[in-house]
Amino acid sequence: MESPQRTLTERDLKSLRVFCAVAQAGGFSVAERQLHMSKASISRHIREIEDKLGVQLCERGPAGFRLTVAGATALEVSRNALRALDGIRPEIDAVRGILSGPLTIGMVEQVLTDPACVLPESLVELRRIAPDVSPEILVLTHSQLNQALRERRIQIGLRGQYQEDKAFHYQPLFIETHRIYVAADVDDETARNLPLVHRTHPFIEQALATGRFRRGPDAEGLEAVAVFVATGHYLGLLTEHYADRVHARYPLRAIADGPVFHNPICAITEAYRPLPASARVFLDILQRRIPG
DSSP states (O other), X not given: OOOOOOOOOHHHHHHHHHHHHHHHHTSHHHHHHHHTOOHHHHHHHHHHHHHHHTXXXXXXXXTOOEEOHHHHHHHHHHHHHHHHHHTHHHHHHHHTTOOEEEEXXXXXXXXXXXXXXXXXXXXXXXXXHOTEEEEEEEEOOHHHHHHHHXXXXXXXXXXXXXXXXXXXXXXXXXXXXXXXXXXXXXXXXXXXXXXXXXXXXXXXXXXXXXXXXXXXXXXXXXXXXXXHHHTTSOBEEEEHHHHHHHXXXXXXXXXXXXXXXEEEEEEEEETTSOOOHHHHHHHHHHHHTSOO
């Protein structure tokens, strides 16, 4: 390729957006539908930005779509740059007293079923006072949520605070209680000999470390744990509010003298990054609506 010209034009920015969309979609076919562009037009944009940057960003052909090493780097940098550009208008609006733009919230599974959760009510209030803000909600695992915060793909994360990371700021919202459950028709003596369903979770590791429980099958997520518990052949760590929901169809009970874990559910943000005005307002709404 020829020596690249360093200054990016407005068309180059559009080409970068096209490239990011294709990379996110994993190929041209899905991106065509999302962008409402032809494959030829998408290909032209990517070729032009490759010429401008002087590197090949992706490999495309019969073998499929794949980012090059340079392409992976360009994707990360481009995402951050485009997010910064997209944030200009909302911040200028905020100076004028207007809240606008996207607000992306990440949350772990089964937060809504906790009676103390006020997320829907808070979104209603946000819509009332800031109708130009466009909220988006992503359900992620604990580690995915942390990564999304670091990559600035979300502004606020809702999850438990199992340990403190200095990279994040934690705003406590409510306390979630976890207990070890068994099917209701299993007697105490039988329950003592049942294995504990394992999933990657600090409280499960703490329970196993006591020596009272033996490790059972692996599961991913509360739903999978509950399925095992409902069979009557396993113990499982569940939140109280989720176990109450399952109990309506598959009766469960907390084991006798079992450990009880209390976990603060927090609104989590990056500690060293200024939040957009819409996120600051939403955090204030959440705080004001905390029960009690």
